Amino acid sequence: MVLSGLVPDTPLVSAVVIVVATGFIWFGSGWLETSAERLSAHYGLPAVVQGSVVVAVGSSFPELASVVFTALAGTFNMGVGAIVGSAIFNILVIPALSGLASDGELETNRTVVYKEAQFYMIAVSAVVVTFALAVIYLPVPDGPALQGQLTRPLALIPLLLYGLYLFIQWQDVSDHVAESAPDGIAVGREWGKLAASLVIILLAVEQLVGGVEVIGQTFGIPEFLAGVTIIAAATSLPDTLVSVRSAQADKSVTSLGNVLGSNTFDLLVAIPVGVLIIGSVPVDFAVAVPMLGVLTLATVLLFTFLRTDLSVTNLESYTLLCAYLLFVAWVVAETVGLTQFIRGA
Numbered sequence: 001m002v003l004s005g006l007v008p009d010t011p012l013v014s015a016v017v018i019v020v021a022t023g024f025i026w027f028g029s030g031w032l033e034t035s036a037e038r039l040s041a042h043y044g045l046p047a048v049v050q051g052s053v054v055v056a057v058g059s060s061f062p063e064l065a066s067v068v069f070t071a072l073a074g075t076f077n078m079g080v081g082a083i084v085g086s087a088i089f090n091i092l093v094i095p096a097l098s099g100l101a102s103d104g105e106l107e108t109n110r111t112v113v114y115k116e117a118q119f120y121m122i123a124v125s126a127v128v129v130t131f132a133l134a135v136i137y138l139p140v141p142d143g144p145a146l147q148g149q150l151t152r153p154l155a156l157i158p159l160l161l162y163g164l165y166l167f168i169q170w171q172d173v174s175d176h177v178a179e180s181a182p183d184g185i186a187v188g189r190e191w192g193k194l195a196a197s198l199v200i201i202l203l204a205v206e207q208l209v210g211g212v213e214v215i216g217q218t219f220g221i222p223e224f225l226a227g228v229t230i231i232a233a234a235t236s237l238p239d240t241l242v243s244v245r246s247a248q249a250d251k252s253v254t255s256l257g258n259v260l261g262s263n264t265f266d267l268l269v270a271i272p273v274g275v276l277i278i279g280s281v282p283v284d285f286a287v288a289v290p291m292l293g294v295l296t297l298a299t300v301l302l303f304t305f306l307r308t309d310l311s312v313t314n315l316e317s318y319t320l321l322c323a324y325l326l327f328v329a330w331v332v333a334e335t336v337g338l339t340q341f342i343r344g345a
Contacts, residue, residue, distance in 0.1 A: 014210075014212075021207040025204045025238060033245060035193040062236075065235075067083060086233075087263045088295050095259060098256075123267045134154055138150075140282055146284065150282070150283045155275035165268070208231065
């Protein structure tokens with residue numbers, strides 16, 4: 001219930017709550033960005049690690065919070081939809097906006113292309129394998145043919161893979177020769193600012209999810225569609241702001257590292273955390289695989305653009321935006337029954 005019942009649960013009030021909550025997410029992401037950047041400079045972290053771990057985990061907090069709140073509310077499909085939709089939004093929209101906002105082309109390097117992008121592809125594959133194991137070994141009794149139970153032991157598979165990812169990043173940090181830390185950074189204050197930004201984002205996402213639930217129930221919008229569009233775009237706001245600002249400041253490696261690192265965190269940590277909270281959730285393979293297939297195609301498209309001359313041009317940025325619009329149109333068409341490729345969405 002929006003604002004714990006302090007205001008009426010009407011569509012108009014819920015729409016206002018969604019807008020205000022999105023504004024608070026934007027505000028919290030600004031604090032998050034500045035504090036994470038200063039702490040990374042203080043500890044001498046490489047730019048790619050700053051973007052793919054420190055900033056990415058922080059800016060992925062809305063997605064993690066959305067999964068937790070939807071899991072507790074019994075609307076886990078909305079949370080999964082938010083994760084998948086946010087991942088596709090991050091891959092297609094954020095690099096496009098960052099490329100258009102940068103001075104010239106959005107430059108990258110081989111570390112981003114051959115380590116971050118390829119590990120992210122492994123993360124997508126790991127989620128597909130985990131869902132497949134749920135369908136094969138834990139099918140839902142008397143349920144659809146391609147539906148299984150995702151349990152806590154299975155959720156540990158992607159979490160262990162993320163542990164490997166952190167180990168690889170730790171090796172990069174240990175091999176990195178950092179510049180001298182700038183003077184005047186109040187470390188304690190920056191940690192406090194970082195924690196405060198996460199609290200702001202957490203509370204804002206809670207109200208955002210509540211507002212979307214009310215609107216979805218009023219207009220009959222399916223949970224998955226609401227998650228994959230409205231919540232996904234709103235919770236991706238911190239990632240968008242961080243990446244665009246980094247691109248404008250000629251920190252394209254941090255910008256792209258944030259996109260790929262955030263998606264890796266969402267898939268390997270956010271979804272398993274929701275399963276660990278609930279204990280067991282049903283997985284419809286017929287719905288999950290096409291969506292993850294779209295995510296794979298989007299990743300391949302971005303990877304192709306990054307690999308050509310190690311940059312993203314304006315034309316390629318507009319192509320990524322068009323691809324996202326096609327994705328949204330496809331999901332809406334599936335949901336209203338114009339096509340029958342996704343069953344049960």
